Amino acid sequence: MMRPKALLALLLSTVLLATGCGAGSGASDGGPVRLLVFGAPEELAAYRTLIDAYEKKHPDARVQLVEASDRKDLLARLATSVAGGAPPDLFLMNYRFYGQFAAKNVIEPLDDRIAASEQLDPADYYPVAMDAFTWDGRQLCLPQNVSSLAVYYNRTLFQKYGVAEPKAGWTWNDMVQTATMMTRAANGAVIKGTESEGAALLPAVHGLGVEPSIIRLAPFVWSAGGEIVDDPAKPTRFTLDSPAAREALKNLVDLRLAYGVTPTDQEVEAEDDESRFANGRLAMLMTSRRATTNFRTATGFEWDVAPLPVYGKPVGVLHSDAYCMPKGAKNPDAAWRFLEFAIAEEGQRIIAATGRTVPSHVGVANSPAFLDPAQPPRNAKVFLDAIPTVRALPTVSTWPEIEDVSYGILENAMFRGDRLDDVVRQLDTETRPIFARGEHG
Template sequence: MPRKATALIRRLTALLLCAALAACGSNSADKDDTPVQLLVFGAPEELEAYRTLISSYSKPVQLVEASDREDLLARLATSIAGGSPPDLFLMNYRFYGQFAVKDAIEPLDERVAASGVIDPADYYPVAMDAFKWQGKQLCLPQNVSSLAVYYNRTLFEKYRVPLPKAGWTWNDLLTTATAMTRDKNGGVIRAAESEGAALRPAVHGLGIEPSIIRLAPFVWSNGADIVDDPVRPTRLTLDSPGAREALKNLVDLRLAYGVVPTDQEVEAEDDESRFVNGRLAMLLSSRRSTTTFRSITGFEWDVAPLPIYRQPAGILHSDAYCLTRGSRNKDAAWDFLEYAISAEGQKIIAATGRTVPSHIEVSTSPAFLGPAQPPRSAKVFLDAIPTVRALPTVSTWPEIEDVTGGILENALYRGDRLDDVIRQLDEQTRPLFARAEYPR
């Protein structure tokens, strides 16, 4: 059926459903002058991106800013329990399950079906599916970001080290990181030398967060899995040969090769700031770092795909707008949500650098791929989408990330024995999986 005819049918359907279900303006608490509350967190540059989106919208929206993810989760939980939640919140798929099990999120299927603006077929399925809970579309994704390697192109050219490129391997990453770990005079520092204070690197070759979300794509790339069942997981499976190899290579980056900063150095200056300040050659991060890195004026930077083991694999980093069931301004909140993830809204937020648009057409438009602002290789994010996988969406996943993060930090910075690390990861997460609730 021609697209125009389909759009007409959808608009007629919208009118009929609105009349039958009183979905348009039925909330007696809705008032034109009542701002929609949107709860978000992010770096200053990210928050500015959302202000840009809000300023382009015709009705009042109040941006409620959490200081970080933990603050957002705490504020949301407290406000829901107190009966006065924000109308909308923006959240990664890894964290919304704890609110889904409490029936705190309004399903959007009927509103989507009635919309003349949103067609689910226009969006990347991997992002849409990540926000389905027990067959219902609870939230609508703004982005389909993935993990990439940010690199300081100017520094690479200065030291005449080959640039990262598609198809490179973990060993290539390690060789490159070693070549880019330099002292204050520009000399290469080997692992054994880097422990001495006098030869501590002025530039580290690589920055990587010791976490399950950084480890997962390499486990998958090596032909293994991180859990026993991606839909109803009961335990981590990092004891398999492929997972063990990926985990060992990750923790060896610090004590065996010295290419990543120490824990004390990271506490003094986080990896993102270290990259901005020209003291980190490469950083593994998602698209959200782009807004911050666009403030860089002292050097040129770009992105490259993740290195591979056996096959390409990526990890989904997707955030979505969710409508709280307890909102007193649902219709107005839906109107803004609909605008935010429409093609028009996604072009605005994509132009700020914050997102890899979940809207397929927008993701291939100049709003995202345009060469006016870095990264010049933005298509790297689109090329990764066919191999991107989502982590399990279970209600206790935030706790699982917290527990595994502490263990992996100790492994990277203290050099804990691999067998002990794997045993701790298993023993401390099994109880969390045991009380988890699942999306399907």
């Protein structure tokens, strides 16, 4: 049986043949603009709000939301449709994953359209997000958001247990201490360490949720003065064997192994961290802005966000999604008109009001559409304060595969307790060949 990664690579390898057979004529078929996305129901509702506003403003226009079940499904659908000569008119994708399509030259560059636009000025957008979607000097996609990681926290639980809320400038050790004080049994007792003294002291509330992934580890490696790869522009291997990187990695896995403040793997399988937070059983969660739409539906408690803790200096990791137009789209002009609306000031105000994005448009990001104190999080400025410090992960074409392989290794380290030396060695040996196959913009 062909593995999913091999199947995706095979589909992508046929793309150039498919796009070279007249599929890119640019003629419209008169149907709706098809936008391929994935997300939680609350995120999809945000995009429907944007589409409804666009169609109300342009009664003759139609945009169809094509929903993938998850990120892997989106990548597979896009590869299959492009190879078959029937791609969607637009797709929304994180910069970490678009490189495999950019490398195959199947994304339509937008430079000429941007230059001719009366609504878009590249100077209005955060450069770190624009740059993340530049490949070989061309602007392939236009970013809708410029998020970073933040620590969501349940203010109601903090007040209940009399623990000080996280604040700017807190350190990793501060976070560990706070998470320890917020890991509580049903009777309210603090549970310290990984061993409990009977069922009565099993955690009813965990102090922290964080996934064992490169994108969660990276900002702490950087904050400690290390690097995750040898060359951010053209990486050939991970560099997690440095003292700074090893320290950050050890501290990440010790959240579970030494301190027991994060849920076990069995608990995560039964209820993911985002659901656990929304259900009031997780005091803090390290995630990006995309969780906001879900948490705004939560009831029974008040929540807010705090910046990431630091080792040496504040450093964030970029989370940014962009609208891209594949070559061979049936309705390129109609797709551009919707993309232009979505990315320009009006569209960004609409999607920002839903809670989904930290707008890539600087003016909208600093407006009440995003900073509205009547809508949680009250401390939304945390996301804006992080923008000057955020760094992008590599956009090597094989990065999705690198993330998947490294996730499994880091998951075993956190939940199974694999030796740190073995983890670092395995990360290097299993991903170095994947780096070698990668292409760079």
